[in-house]
Amino acid sequence: MEPVLLSSGLVVDFGHIRAVDGFDLSVGAGASVALVGRNGAGKSTTMRVLAGVLPPTAGTVTVRGVDARTDSAGVRALVGYCPDVGGLIPRATPWEHLQLSAKLRGIADGWQSRARELLEMFELDAAADRITAGFSHGMGRRLSVVLAVFHQPALLLLDEPFDGVDPLGVEATLRSVAAAREEGSAVLISTHLLDLAVQACEEAVVIKAGRVVGAAPANDLVGEAGRARYRALIT
């Protein structure tokens, strides 16, 4: 069966700096992969390319067979993306974000019930009409996850979704990831929180200097031995 996400020889250069250096990855339907690595390893840049926000310098990305180079909008229609920082229009409310997402994604009327359900699940229903500029960091993260899962994407990309989020928010995110996998979505989570990566994903891919340096079942990174293995890979 064709994987949902297929990235091959992905390269991203910023001037003379190579941020991503031949990134290869394949994620199948219903699978979840954690992208782990140190700060500056190239995780967020890779996620941005996979989300169709940043064009790659070289290499290919396909989502359900749609090539990001030739049909960027087609790929973006299949992807739900939670950016690493912010990711919210500062003076719009959560409800307005969902309204905008529904309109730009061409989702027919009736999306409101799912929107309400998600806001409730992430305990943002009371803040649905508040301007997001006044949100705490954790609230912003939770809303970004809501926006990423809202349209039940084929590929869910979550960049640091647990960063600064309280335990209830983490639980809601984990439940969303599980639900997305059940619906057949491929999930890729970039995080530096190894314990949560292990909880959310079945496989972990270690990235260093923009390239994959190791992959293992997520459970293999648990415990002292797992941590030692992880440290050996990232240093």
Place this chain on the structure above:
Amino acid sequence: MTGGVRQLRALIWIRWRMIRSTGVRAGLLVSGVVVVALLVLMVQSAPLLSSPALVAAVALAPAAYLGFGVLAVVAPLTAGGGVDVVPASQLVAYPVRPATQFLGGLVLAPVNLVWIAQLLTLAAESTYLTVDGHRLSGGLVTTLFVMCVTVLGQAVAWSVVGLRQSQRGRRLVGVGGAAVLLCAFAVIRLDRTDEVVAHSPTALVVRAVGTRIDLGWITTVIVLAGLIAAGVTLGGRACAWALQRPADVGAPSLDRRVSRRRARPTAYAELVTTDRASVWRASALRRGGLVLLLLPGLMAIGAAISWESLAVLPGLVGAGAGLLFGVNAFSLDGSGAVWLASLPHDPLVGARAKVRVLAETVLAASVIAVVAGSLRSPGTPTATQVTAIVGSVLASCSLIVATCMAMSVRHPHRADLRGPRDAVAPPGALAAASARLALPAGVLGLGFAGMSASGIWWLPALLCVPVMVGAAIWLRRSLVRYGRPVVRAQVVATVSAG
């Protein structure tokens, strides 16, 4: 204050280091040299003025000095107290003193095209008033006056910011503002502007500039110097009071609830509505917009501008509207630009929505200024004057929108726009942008003003059509450039950074 000066030096150093481009640094230094050169040119060319022209110029001096005083109060009020050397949100971890913030606002006050233009006007007036040879004493009074009103203007602005933290204070400021507007309206309506100018405190300053060193001159110098010293001390305290005073529940806050609106029928309409809200909900943009809608109109009414001269107004007011957010239009999306870029839509639809909101703002400001100005224009306009004014509005708005979008695509900046003192671009970039907007728009306005005196009604259309076509081509080029994924990614990365 000594500690404040030390901190300010450090902040200016870091601000300077934050300018990565050598070209921009060189441009800022060259701009400073150009301003000094223009000041010297003004002073040197004064004796060349003919006698009647000199008399007319000297007659305008009290109004020019009063105008500078008004600007010195309005500019920091619009900026929420004063411009920050480094945005306050980036300094929360550092013990920056309120005095530093106050002094920073003073240092940055001249980084403003309108301030510099007014300073050049005062330099010229000072030279005209002292053409018989006591330039040094006259120049000293003018310099002290400029420093004095700039310091006092900032002190007043910070006091207003502090007052507005409580409900009673907001009421007081509202009533005070309305009273000032009503007085201004009454003065204009009763045709007493000349009397007000003649009896304003600036008339005493003008007298001191124009006389040789005598008791009056010495008194004026001492009073101005005393006011500067008092203004610096009181301004620093007003700033500290304003920043430390807790806001009550009714104070404008980021954490506020808005009423839910219905979804718009198309993606474009949804984006336009979102952008309009992004402008209106930013306190800095809302305040700037209100000042822009009220002040030029009021000044135009007061000046009873002739129908010919009215054609100059749209370009200058429109340039101010462009500076509100147009020169960095994509910053309205903030960090949400990354999320928006991941949605499956034509990015040009988003860019066109910003063009629409920008065009609406520029057009509204220009039309309101023209309509207000026309209320006291003498006589009935001829067909040529009408076509010149309409042509000026259309041509200058098109040019400003095209210039703004070109700058937004080529030179984006990260702009938080959370706080009342946040601006869409750093002070130097804003000053450069104001020159790029106001100079062509001003020249265009002068062209239309010249044509309105020609008596040929279709002549303004001959200028308007090619300018609009040129602006449309330029705008299209900018949008095509934005359509390139690499360029768009750069814009998104810049405005969403941090």
